[in-house]
Amino acid sequence: MQSMNGEAGLVLVVVIVALVVRQQLRTRPVRHIGSLVAPALLGCLGVAGIAFGVFTVVKEHPLTALPIILLVVSLAVAAGFGAARARTVRVWRDPEGVVLRKGTAATTGLWLASVCAHIGLGLWIDHAAGAGVLGTVSLYAYLAxxxxxxxxxxxxxxAAL
Structure with a gap:
């Protein structure tokens, strides 16, 4: 987290994750398009962040394959956690026929584990890259x-209901 100005970066991460988890624990309708808006916005921020991270690293020295491989692994881990969390979300149809969703305590636990995994992989990416930015700025892409x-x-x- 050193590249995000230490404490300010940590606060930002905590706020973003808290907002995502809070939203997960609310009962809300399953939306066909709306459920992909937040990941799309986070994805745009993630692409910009990764581009910035690569540019920052390349300014100081050549970027080797290891940080890129670790970044890809990190994003695959994000998808794996997303799949695991999906299994913990309750989905049901209310009496009016609206399909609802709500995360569980297991969903929250998996979010916390996911963030810890990203922090660990991010630190490893930053160490391998030789500059402390690429792993850190990939948070938005990881969340997306x-x-x-x-x-x-x-x-x-x-849809199966």
């Missing part, structure tokens, strides 16, 4: 892929 995967799978559960 994890949340997008989860929402896509929850939409599938809703």
């Amino acid at each position: 892929i994890g949340l997008g995967t989860q929402n896509f799978l929850v939409r599938g559960q809703a």
